[in-house]
Amino acid sequence: MITLDFSLPRNHFTLEANLQLPTQGVTALFGRSGSGKTSLLRLLAGLEFQSGSRLLFRDEVWQNHNTFVPTHQRSLGYVFQEASLFPHLRVRNNLEYGYHRTPVRERQIHPPRVIELMGIEALLKYYPDQLSGGQRQRVAIGRALLTSPKLLLMDEPMASLDGTSKAEILPFLERLKDQLALPIIYVSHSIEEVARLADHLVLLEQGQVIAQGDIQSLLTDPTLPFLQAETASTVLKARVDQAHSDDHLSRLDIGGQSLFISRCGLQDGQATRVRILARDVVLALSPPTSISLLNCLETRLIDLQPDSNPSQLLVRLGIGSQTMIARVSRRSATRLGLRENQRVYALIKGVAMR
Amino acid sequence: MMLASADLTALWVTLKLAVTSTFFLILLSMPLAWWLARTRSRSKVLIEALVALPLVLPPTVMGFYLLVLLGPRGALGGLFEALGAGHLAFTFTGLVLGSMLFSLPFVVQPLQNAFAMTGGRMLEVAATLRASPVDRFISVVFPLSRSGFLTACVLSFAHTLGEFGMILMIGGNIPGRTQVASIAIYDHVEAMDYTAAHQLSLILVMASLVLLTVVFALNRRFKVVSL
The missing domain is CATH 3.40.50.300 (P-loop containing nucleotide triphosphate hydrolases)
Structure with missing residues (x-):
């Protein structure tokens, strides 16, 4: 200390x-x-x-x-x-x-x-x-x-x-x-x-x-300016579950769920972290099946926060004890009827290691 | 070319004077230049002006004051006399003191500039790398101020070779003790002995030329002097 x-x-x-x-x-x-x-x-x-x-x-x-x-x-x-x-x-x-x-x-x-x-x-x-x-x-x-x-x-x-x-x-x-x-x-x-x-x-x-x-709690804290930035993001702690596979993807474990990334040089069991931009997260109420997107995490909706862009909302999602954020349009939020404590599927378009 | 032994002696005294006063001047100017390069004190401008004073004062003025100061009744001369060491007027020591004062700005200014440039950041870096203050001076300031030191040495040395008025005032013209080459030349001209004056003058010209050539040659390789 x-x-x-x-x-x-x-x-x-x-x-x-x-x-x-x-x-x-x-x-x-x-x-x-x-x-x-x-x-x-x-x-x-x-x-x-x-x-x-x-x-x-x-x-x-x-x-x-x-x-x-x-x-x-x-x-x-x-x-x-x-x-x-x-x-x-x-x-x-x-x-x-x-x-x-x-x-x-x-x-x-x-x-x-x-x-x-x-x-x-x-x-x-x-x-x-x-x-x-x-x-x-x-x-x-x-x-x-x-x-x-x-x-x-x-x-x-x-x-x-x-x-x-x-x-x-x-x-x-x-x-x-x-x-x-x-x-x-x-x-x-x-x-x-x-x-x-x-x-x-x-x-x-x-x-x-x-x-x-x-870092995670500050990045997702609605009272701090990070959330309002265009590049609002969160950092999730993960563990490398399976570093190598036939199709060159590594599997990460986040609170029991899987996240696939393409990255070499990882080792099984290694602790790591991924950064996910709020704008790269799409929300769905049920897990989509016929879709090319690989990464879908089951989350619990914590709350909805206003965004600096009035047409958008920031959605805070709980995944295990961790928090991530998604940026969606107000219209979509209304259409899906998003509310607190709802089960929501977060589809992740892009994952940056770290 | 045959030099009279008196001329050889005068050259020897000149060389001895230039080396001695340069050595002590560098030693004493280091802390002063360091202080001037670092300080934010308001007295800095006054000190800088005092240091630069020899650049503008006629050498005879400084020589006169020094004579008064170092003579048997002067503050410094009297003190030395009371200590049994004898006063300093018309002595080699007096001559060294005079030359040092006279060349002060030529030494302090290049050192001050060099120290200001090596300044802050490099010393901070060295401190974070566990170097003590003395170690920082030796391992960082000194090598990085190399050019400043060389400039200071050369200027002080060359300046002492050429000094006349002040030396005449404070040193008199005692062959073997305080008669330097520039004064010997003056004597020869007074006595209409142009051959001897030519010989001695030529030696001073050649010596200065060689010295400066060496410096500029080094300058090309290491960027030592920025005149």
Whole structure:
């Protein structure tokens, strides 16, 4: 658990955060630019100092009224928005900069593992200015990992990258999350990234914490802006039931029901998650039979919420203990006579892994 | 070409002066340049103006003040005298102090620029990679400010080679102790010994040219100087 109590005056507002963050999985600090996310991250890292703040990492005091552990003595890794590699060092020396400064007995992860994980074997002898943006960021992440941090802080690591480089980085971040038991605090203003990576979400606005909690419950909370977005979506936890089949589909288990996706590299029994956009869900009152659509989940209708588009409604559906959402037209809702606690079949047009 | 031994001595004193004052000036300017590059203090502009003062003052003005300050009745000279070390006017030490003051802006400014450029972000990165403050300076600031350091050294060195007015004021013209090449040349011209003046001048021209050529050659490879 990370316990923090910060109050930092900024130009237009005061950042007020009194939070307990989990020390497992990915916690996203989400908000618009200028909402105080980066300041919060910098306070966590000790790059920013504000007297009167309190910060506890597990049972270690990082800051209180008479203690301030300087950044270089905190066991954390920090990935900046721009890769910020040392321009005078080759990739290999950049990677080893922190590794060499980590006491031998604290080294948990070693260069070969990180080089493999981040796919940077071929880059080792180059200088940073010879790399692409995406490559630089992968090296920067690897460099942070090599200090064997107990906490990884990432400040919009993809914000300065173009679409292609982003697509290149995301899988590495997912691997990082899956393969290392390392808590990550991830600053982002992209709901796509958050939905793909985060387990826990802290929503910031004008320096205030508006909401925090499990990603699924926040994404489907009608009082929060996520639901009203064009790309409103939900994230469902699933378990890989059957990774391989003759027709190249993998079967996932969600609360006893099946979801088929086409994706390789999965293993039986693996826990995973899928993201489903509200607009990709079609509702039916009985399970359709003569239809090409594969994925149909039996759900219980929780409630109907207004949408920002007056012709549409958002339908919250319960599947086991999980919640998903569908966007349907008001006309369809009336025609089908949708009401609370009704049994509804959710036909899913598209499933994104994660 | 045969140089008189007095001329050789003058060249030796010049070289010794340039090396000594450059060395100490770099050492002392580092913290000052670092402070100027980092500070948000309002006194920064005043300090910057003071540092730049030698650029605009006639060397004789500074030489005059230094003479008064370092002489037997000056604040600094008197103190040294009271300590039994003797005052500093017309001594090599006085000369070094004068040269340092005179070359101050040529060292502080390139260092300050270099430090400002290596600034914040890289140091923060190094801190998150467990480097202590001293370690950060040695492993990040120093190599990244390499060009600034080289510029500062070359400018200070070359500037000391060519200084005349202030050295005459503070050092006098004592052969073997405070007579430098530029003053020896002046003496030769006064005595109508143009051959000796030519020889010594040529050596200074060649030395400066070689020095600058080396710097610009390095510059092409490493981008060391931005003049």
